[in-house]
Amino acid sequence: MELYLDTSDVAAVKTLARIFPLAGVTTNPSIVAAGKTPVGTLLPRLREALGDQGRLFAQVMAPTAEGMVSDARRLRAMVEDLVVKVPVTAEGLAAIKLLKAEGIPTLGTAVYGAAQGLLSALAGAEYVAPYVNRVDAQGGDGIQTVTELHRLLKMHAPHAKVLAASFKTPRQALACLLAGCESITLPPDVAQQLISAPAVDAAVAKFEHDWQSAFGRSAI
Ligand code: E4P
Numbered sequence: 448m449e450l451y452l453d454t455s456d457v458a459a460v461k462t463l464a465r466i467f468p469l470a471g472v473t474t475n476p477s478i479v480a481a482g483k484t485p486v487g488t489l490l491p492r493l494r495e496a497l498g499d500q501g502r503l504f505a506q507v508m509a510p511t512a513e514g515m516v517s518d519a520r521r522l523r524a525m526v527e528d529l530v531v532k533v534p535v536t537a538e539g540l541a542a543i544k545l546l547k548a549e550g551i552p553t554l555g556t557a558v559y560g561a562a563q564g565l566l567s568a569l570a571g572a573e574y575v576a577p578y579v580n581r582v583d584a585q586g587g588d589g590i591q592t593v594t595e596l597h598r599l600l601k602m603h604a605p606h607a608k609v610l611a612a613s614f615k616t617p618r619q620a621l622a623c624l625l626a627g628c629e630s631i632t633l634p635p636d637v638a639q640q641l642i643s644a645p646a647v648d649a650a651v652a653k654f655e656h657d658w659q660s661a662f663g664r665s666a667i
Pocket residue numbers: 453473474475556557576578580581612613614632
């Protein structure tokens with residue numbers, strides 16, 4: 448499976464790239480806008496923070512397919528191996544087809560339904576990003592959407608991977624992985640919650656206390 452961070456926080460990427468087996472970093476326009484750093488400055492910094500591990504994702508903004516293709520070329524001029532995120536609208540689907548013909552890898556984003564996600568894969572997207580928490584927040588079932596999308600891709604577009612997005616809790620992420628999805632992108636705070644729990648810290652502190660009491664040091 449692939450684990451991504453969903454962030455534009457360069458410092459967080461540097462810190463967590465040291466700890467986690469990261470496959471890369473995803474961003475979206477809201478995440479980039481929140482940091483206020485222009486995308487032409489931000490993306491190379493994120494690329495550098497990742498080191499040689501993983502892929503970077505950034506999203507087009509234009510409303511038309513032709514505009515999205517121009518945006519994609521601009522983004523790829525900033526970071527050459529970048530994967531371009533394209534919202535799965537009618538224009539977005541047309542853009543994914545054009546970008547596929549140019550050999551530019553894409554991710555179909557803003558996916559709220561399994562059939563919508565499948566269409567982006569059929570158009571040529573390499574990744575499809577269903578929005579788990581946002582589907583739940585609308586009264587839908589985000590995990591069910593991921594499960595259906597995963598099955599559809601396996602049957603009809605096996606080249607494409609589910610990259611599940613929009614998480615608020617580690618439990619949502621775990622449920623997606625148990626549903627078989629190949630990759631997830633987590634905000635840094637949710638990723639941190641995967642390895643930090645009071646019981647874990649207490650267990651490690653007890654080991655240290657016992658060792659220190661017996662041998663007068665913390666190291667072996
Ligand atoms: C990633 O592709 C999405 O843009 C992102 O995960 C959405 O997350 P949010 O629902 O927390 O904004």
